[in-house]
Amino acid sequence: MNNNIEIANLNNIDDIVTMAMELWPHHQYDELKREFVEIIRSVNEDVLLYKVDNEFVGFIQVAVRNDYVEGAKSSPTGFVEGIFVKSSVRKKGIAKKLVREGEIWSKERGCKQMGSDVEFHNTDSYQFHKSIGYQEVNRVICFLRDID
Numbered sequence: 001m002n003n004n005i006e007i008a009n010l011n012n013i014d015d016i017v018t019m020a021m022e023l024w025p026h027h028q029y030d031e032l033k034r035e036f037v038e039i040i041r042s043v044n045e046d047v048l049l050y051k052v053d054n055e056f057v058g059f060i061q062v063a064v065r066n067d068y069v070e071g072a073k074s075s076p077t078g079f080v081e082g083i084f085v086k087s088s089v090r091k092k093g094i095a096k097k098l099v100r101e102g103e104i105w106s107k108e109r110g111c112k113q114m115g116s117d118v119e120f121h122n123t124d125s126y127q128f129h130k131s132i133g134y135q136e137v138n139r140v141i142c143f144l145r146d147i148d
Helices: 010-023 029-041 094-107 123-131
Strands: 005-007 045-052 055-065 077-085 114-116
Touching: 005 094, 010 029, 010 045, 010 055, 010 077, 029 045, 045 094, 055 094, 077 094, 094 114
Parallel strands: 077 114
Antiparallel strands: 005 045, 045 055, 055 077
């Protein structure tokens, strides 16, 4: 594993959640904390943290998915559930290193492919995925309506 990258544990939970709140600002802190505690305890998910000068500056949440993954030709499939790098250290290759480490993590768990998705409006994430060799396999717009 890259010397700057480590697998998260419960001692890192507040660092993870603080960064995750920047990635998913519409969530509640306590809700995310509960989710990340479950992820850290999970067999099929992990959080990899990137550290610079004793400070965590980024993370990737990875999972092994056994259900259908868009465009995948094999199962299980590794999946990038979320990736974040603090704005002060972006454009330095940290996200790419986290993704590569996530791919290694997935391969060690029997995966032959790695999936990810981006929200339609997130053009920065879309360009990042394309720049590191990920190919778009599908576009989906989801609808929902409350029924009386």
